[in-house]
Amino acid sequence: MSFLKKLVRNREAGLTLVIILLVLLVGLRNPAFASLSNLQFILGDTSIMIILALGMLCVLLVGSIDISISAIMALSAMTAGILMKNNLGLVETTTLVEGVETALAIKTSTPLIVLILLAMGVGAACGLVNGLLIAYGKVLPIVATLGLQYIIYGLSHLVSSGQAIYRKDMSESFIQFTRHNLLGFNSKVWIMLGTFLLLYFFITYLRSGRRLYAVGSNREAAQMSGIDTKRTTLMAHVIMGALAGLAGMLYASHDNKVTQDMAMGYEMYVIAACVIGGVSVTGGFGKILGVLLGALAIGVINNGLTMLRLTGNSEFWKKAIQGAVILIAVVTNVYIKRGHEKRVLRERRL
């Protein structure tokens, strides 16, 4: 009994149960949904959102918000893409195809790691501007990042001079970047796991990570106890920016395409994932595991709605249902929280 009670009270466990339930329900209607390969596919598909949601967690923890992330993704992927396009070359190699040595021309360009670092650098720079405006310029986070969103999309248009980058402009290593599998999981999943562990360590064990919580839950108290609240806010935005740059590269490699308005509207899903995962939008409250599960829940819903094959073209229904499902999830979240608070009050009286 006490185990069950604990399970119900633990938010992450509850969310996991909901995800499993969703998988089972959709799986009843379409067994292909619950197959191992599809679940692996969903995990790979959601990895980008999880990486972004991890960054958003940092930003939300300090009581800020960033709605410019989709623009940052576009700009950083575009910058790296243009460098790649300009350095594109062919290298002749020979490979063994069915025992016969065959000549093969492979498209090469700037090393992949340089491209990724460049994208993350561009993203971090955008995050820095966001953070400077918010922490030092005292512009409200929504206003600052809304304005920056316009500006960054404009910059990505200027950088690309209106051209998109297609598969033919990409080096082989970049195209294959998100198509490798290791132990049955896509490389995106491994990158996501790496980011997750790194951020988990940072947020749970490092002093500067704990400061994110301190600043978000009580800014004045944090300041009085000697924490540089401005620098902490700045740091959160820089982390968000760098992760958005990384996510932009993954997105571009996954889609084999970089356009100037790439990923428009993605930020809203990321914020929704954080809220479903139990992060407070006013700051100071939220667990990193919850964010992971929240993003997974949205990924399962998105994929499930496609697999359900509702009457006719499911795309028509998908759009409406997504909103309703997010709403229901968020509202359920509130009821759970209220119940928790009531219980705490009752226990105090005893």
Place this chain on the structure above:
Amino acid sequence: MVRFTDKIPAFFKRREWLLFGLIVLTFLFFNVQEPNNYTLVKLLNQTRVYMVDVGFMALGMLLVLILGDIDISVAAIAALSATVMGVTYKAGQGLPFGISIVLMLVTGVLCGLVNGLLVIRFKELFPMIITLATQTLYRGIAYIILKDQSAGSFPTWFSKDLGYGLVNIFGLDVPVMLLCLLAVFPLYHLWLHHTVSGHRYFATGTNLTASRFSGIHTDKIKLSAFMLNGLFAAIAGFFLTSRTGSVKYTIGTGFEMQAIAVAVLGGASTSGGKGSVVGLLLALVLLTALKNGLMLLYNDAFILNLSVGLLLILVVLIPNLLGMLNKYRTVRRQRLELAKT
């Protein structure tokens, strides 16, 4: 010691003057660049495209921002209510057009009501999250109703006389739509800034708890703000449709951000308690002048957005920086005086 800046009456320090100066500068700049295409007369005609629908949305958004909330579903509400109008009218086969319009307005108010109810019932949630979800929901419903089709063939008075009509006032051709928008402003200003019921919105936005304890039904105020916002969004959808002539589920995408930008430019703050109708009007004029000029020079939507974003940040950042500088100076002066004694 009396400094020069203290002598300037507070009246001249208001944001409206900054906006006014920017409007004049923008106009002069583009007028020099494009003397033939960028004139007051042509600008007046272009207000049809750049000013009216965003203006109505911003009027509703102002109210929500004053309360310290935000509503990102307005563009979706506009799309849904315009869809309802188009589908019920069915190009003359369905209901009479008047009833379609009423249905459209009712849809807008209902959408606002849903937003408002969710916001006051679930106070733990940020209105941004709620309206984010309802945005997808409303546009999704419009999608289900219309699919990929578009609804059109409206009566001529609607798509021609209202959408493209001009009225000659003192030798100037003024679009009918602009007159409709401008007619609302004085009434709205009087109501919001000079009546008790308008002041209640400011009170609630400034301090919710204090307002509740002084007898304001804060929940009702919030609900009414969201409903009015829905109504204004529906009206914006109405004018948008009359301008374009047909309805698709995608109409007005991204307008919510423009509406927020206009309201914030005009002096509203997303943390509540601030906002002015005159500022809103000036911000609208400024944006119209800027957008029209940029479209003439570059004909590029991205550059247009870039400058809107830059403007938004600068107009918010500059007063903040000036305030900080002022504070820094005051502190230094006090320190110097202390050191003397």
